[in-house]
Amino acid sequence: MPPMTPIRSVCVYCGSSPGRSDIYRAAGHALGRSLAESGIRLVYGGGTKGIMGAVADGAIEAGGKVTGIIPRFLITKEATEQALGRLDELHVTENMHERKHRMFEESDAFVTLPGGIGTVEEIVEIMTWAQLGHHAKPMVFVNVGGFWNPMLALIRHMREEGFVHTGHRVQPLVVETPEAVVPAILAASAASGGPSEGVPSVIDRL
16 A cells, blocks of 8 residues: 655656667656656656656556646647557647646646756746745655756755755755665655655765
């Protein structure tokens, strides 16, 4: 039986392309499977290709619940009708802004896998909302193969230079593997202000 937890659904941001390395799709598939096995619903951008598709496939194949949220204009670019039919829920929005707001409302935590400019924009907005006090939901970077090292270094630089205000609210977790995501989120949710004792050493706070 999955553990009883206030984390019922997790939003995953990631690329709609596969990237140049097979490790990215593999990480997506593993994350989807891990969420499903933990009884946590996947909320994601609705794409059925690239890393997005891998995350959804992993969750579906493991018997998990999947909610896709996709703008109408991206349906033919990032998905196929047949693949979309496999999702438990599909919400079609009129624009990107509506999509992001719906993803936020549906999710208890946010996880970022490798991706492009759109993926960066999504997680940065979530961190901005945290800084402004709009939420205190866990945020996680899955640093697959060191993919997010430049981004994490930039955030540290901004903090050190005094540009990350109320930085105590912007404390994303950093894990190296998709299997570490669920333990990190559950620990952060239970800790109420910091990671609890026993959190694996692979988990760091930025």
